[in-house]
Structure formats: structure tokens, C-alpha cells
Amino acid sequence: MTLSARVPFVVPSFRLPRWVAGFLESRIGGRRLRSQEMRMELAIALARENGRRGSGGPFGAAVFERDTGRLVAVGVNVVVASGLSLAHAEMLALSFAQRARGHFDLGDPASPVHELVSSSEPCAMCFGAIPWSGVRRLVCGARARDAQAIGFDEGPKPARWVAALERRGIAVVRDVHRPEARAALRDYAGPLY
Numbered sequence: 777m778t779l780s781a782r783v784p785f786v787v788p789s790f791r792l793p794r795w796v797a798g799f800l801e802s803r804i805g806g807r808r809l810r811s812q813e814m815r816m817e818l819a820i821a822l823a824r825e826n827g828r829r830g831s832g833g834p835f836g837a838a839v840f841e842r843d844t845g846r847l848v849a850v851g852v853n854v855v856v857a858s859g860l861s862l863a864h865a866e867m868l869a870l871s872f873a874q875r876a877r878g879h880f881d882l883g884d885p886a887s888p889v890h891e892l893v894s895s896s897e898p899c900a901m902c903f904g905a906i907p908w909s910g911v912r913r914l915v916c917g918a919r920a921r922d923a924q925a926i927g928f929d930e931g932p933k934p935a936r937w938v939a940a941l942e943r944r945g946i947a948v949v950r951d952v953h954r955p956e957a958r959a960a961l962r963d964y965a966g967p968l969y
């Protein structure tokens with residue numbers, strides 16, 4: 777067998793679960809989500825729905841134009857379905873936003889300012905991806921310890937990760953609808969937690 781037959785040359789693209797398109801149409805349509813609370817409600821609803829439908833872990837994320845509230849892209853956790861460990865909600869949302877914009881850098885001066893809204897704080901991988909994505913603001917719902925409490929591992933993230941992002945010009949807002957975000961995690965985990 778040749779090396780090219782054994783070693784993959786193409787990684788499959790991310791694919792959102794089929795229910796997401798209808799979910800977004802019915803929940804948002806053409807509306808702009810003006811407040812960070814409304815944006816977080818969408819991220820949490822995506823997390824809940826993903827867990828409820830069994831399409832992945834209870835994590836949702838979305839990229840918005842920061843100043844207009846226009847939705848650019850969403851992501852949910854599809855690690856198991858895709859067979860890819862990097863298929864976290866944030867990684868999908870950022871990738872799809874970059875695809876939508878046609879550019880790897882969402883911080884390109886010619887484009888609107890972008891923000892990432894995530895139902896939970898980023899894990900070590902997603903934390904690492906955020907500076908390269910070009911988003912200028914990160915909005916988080918549940919704390920990392922809320923996800924850890926139901927058995928998800930957040931990885932070796934720096935203790936001062938918020939300051940590290942802010943030093944790079946990325947504002948971080950935490951605890952937006954945290955009780956609702958935490959409830960989505962706990963409801964997924966079931967009565968043992």
C-alpha cells in the first residue's frame with residue numbers, strides 16, 4: 777500500500793447536525809440579537825438542544841457581529857459524530873464564521889468586529905484558538921468548573937487565561953446567564969449530579 781493510500785490527505789469538514797438550520801430559523805429568523813443576554817440565550821439553547829437530541833455534548837457557541845448583533849455562525853459539540861477531538865462548539869463556530877467571511881482572520885480591519893459567545897468557558901484548545909481567530913470579545917455562560925463538575929475535562933489552561941486574552945486585546949465577559957448555562961450542563965448529566 778502506498779503512503780498516500782494509508783495516510784489521510786483530507787480531513788473531513790465539520791458538519792452541523794441537521795436540526796440546527798430549522799432551529800435557527802424558528803428561533804431567530806432575520807432578527808438581530810442586540811444584547812449579550814439574548815446572544816447567550818441562543819448559545820445555551822444550542823447546547824441544550826444538542827444534548828437533548830443526542831447529537832453531541834451540551835455545548836453551544838455563536839459568532840456575532842459585536843456592534844449589530846447580526847448572527848454570523850453557530851457551533852455545537854460534534855466530537856463523537858465527527859470522530860474529531862477538535863470538533864468543539866467554539867471551534868465550529870469560529871471555523872464557520874471564517875468560512876462565511878471568506879477570511880481566516882475575523883479581525884480583518886475591513887470587516888465588522890466579531891465576538892464569540894459560548895455556553896461554557898473555553899477549554900485549553902478553544903482558549904488557544906481564540907487569539908488566532910480574530911474575535912475581539914468572548915462572552916461566556918457557565919464557568920469551567922461547572923463543566924468539570926459533570927465530568928468534562930477543560931485541559932491545561934493557564935490560571936490567568938482571562939488576563940492573557942485581554943492583554944491581546946480580546947475583552948472577556950463571564951457569567952452571563954451562568955445559572956441557566958449551568959442548568960443545561962446539569963440537566964444533560966442527569967440526576968447523579
Ligand SMILES: [Zn+2]
Nearest residue numbers: 864899901902
Ligand atoms: Zn473546547
